[in-house]
Amino acid sequence: MSSLSDPSDPADPFASTLDVLARILPPHLLKPHVAIVCGSGLSTLVASMRDVVEVPYSALQGFGKSTVAGHKSALAFGLVGEGAGVPVVMQLGRFHAFEGHPIKSVVYPVRLMAKLGVRNLIIASATGALNPNLAVGTIVAIHDHLAVPNMTGWLNPLFGPVTSPDHPRFVPLSDAYSPGLRRLAFRAAHALGLPDDALEEGTYAWVSGPTYETPAEGRFLRAAGADVVGMSTVPEVVAAREEGLEVLVLALVTNAVVIPEQYRSIKDEVKAELEGRKIEVPPEPVVNHEEVLTVGRLKAQVMKDLVARVIETIPRD
Ligand SMILES: O=P(O)(O)O[C@H]1O[C@H](CO)[C@@H](O)[C@H]1O
Numbered sequence: 001m002s003s004l005s006d007p008s009d010p011a012d013p014f015a016s017t018l019d020v021l022a023r024i025l026p027p028h029l030l031k032p033h034v035a036i037v038c039g040s041g042l043s044t045l046v047a048s049m050r051d052v053v054e055v056p057y058s059a060l061q062g063f064g065k066s067t068v069a070g071h072k073s074a075l076a077f078g079l080v081g082e083g084a085g086v087p088v089v090m091q092l093g094r095f096h097a098f099e100g101h102p103i104k105s106v107v108y109p110v111r112l113m114a115k116l117g118v119r120n121l122i123i124a125s126a127t128g129a130l131n132p133n134l135a136v137g138t139i140v141a142i143h144d145h146l147a148v149p150n151m152t153g154w155l156n157p158l159f160g161p162v163t164s165p166d167h168p169r170f171v172p173l174s175d176a177y178s179p180g181l182r183r184l185a186f187r188a189a190h191a192l193g194l195p196d197d198a199l200e201e202g203t204y205a206w207v208s209g210p211t212y213e214t215p216a217e218g219r220f221l222r223a224a225g226a227d228v229v230g231m232s233t234v235p236e237v238v239a240a241r242e243e244g245l246e247v248l249v250l251a252l253v254t255n256a257v258v259i260p261e262q263y264r265s266i267k268d269e270v271k272a273e274l275e276g277r278k279i280e281v282p283p284e285p286v287v288n289h290e291e292v293l294t295v296g297r298l299k300a301q302v303m304k305d306l307v308a309r310v311i312e313t314i315p316r317d
């Protein structure tokens with residue numbers, strides 16, 4: 001089987017997928033109230049649920065395979081919290097456009113969650129910090145985004161014909177990040193006794209990846225007002241807003257994007273060498289995905305606690 005998802009096959013993949021889920025899931029898990037998309041290294045969030053039923057993507061039409069390390073190819077359904085609990089669905093592995101998934105497939109799980117009746121979406125993502133005040137390990141409640149590929153007009157998941165009368169042609173994004181859910185996140189951080197700088201606010205820059213930023217790109221994104229950068233999240237947010245969902249993005253800072261004040265000058269180094277002097281140049285750190293996953297593992301508990309607390313406090317009508 002190809003690892004690429006193709007929601008255009010068959011004609012209505014939603015109907016087929018909903019049918020499969022209705023056959024597999026017990027009734028109390030079939031109508032989740034909240035959905036979570038788990039980013040790189042963050043599928044451990046599944047441990048915040050009980051009564052868990054995992055459904056592999058291979059059983060679901062329209063789902064491909066998550067090919068990035070730290071992502072699992074399964075949906076998990078379960079309950080969060082005491083008593084009857086809140087029914088939740090988690091996407092344990094997300095799809096990124098850089099894996100070769102068409103952008104419509106990247107957002108297909110979010111649309112499916114909306115069809116299941118979900119009204120609130122929490123997205124947990126791994127990001128690099130552009131803002132020097134954001135230390136590794138900080139969680140950032142995203143309040144805005146900057147879709148860099150969109151500036152050249154590609155990769156918007158809403159390109160194409162309007163496919164549902166419920167979908168507006170033009171989707172506003174000035175209110176994409178729910179103030180109500182962000183408020184719950186900050187209240188949850190307080191209730192959990194987290195230090196003040198454990199949860200901050202900021203703007204997410206979406207780049208296509210899979211390359212990490214060059215110093216010039218990092219400087220450009222920072223100058224444009226972004227605090228963190230990642231290769232996901234924004235397509236899912238855009239589709240979720242089209243579906244009318246309330247969205248909370250918790251971006252974990254897994255590394256700092258290296259933006260040197262000054263470039264190392266090889267010209268000066270050679271000159272110095274020729275003059276018998278030596279210029280000491282400390283090595284610049286280089287980000288790698290292993291480091292991203294490690295920080296995800298280290299912060300698993302606090303992410304779990306925060307997400308669970310938010311879920312428990314979302315009002316239910
Ligand atoms: O956005 P998530 O999936 O959390 O992962 C982030 O981490 C990976 C790079 O290390 C990229 O996929 C980037 O988007």
Ligand SMILES: Nc1nc2[nH]cnc2c(=O)[nH]1
Pocket residue numbers: 126127128129207209211212213229230231254255256257287292
């Ligand atoms: N683009 C991008 N994505 C990330 N995901 C985790 N860290 C990074 C980063 O530094 N850059």
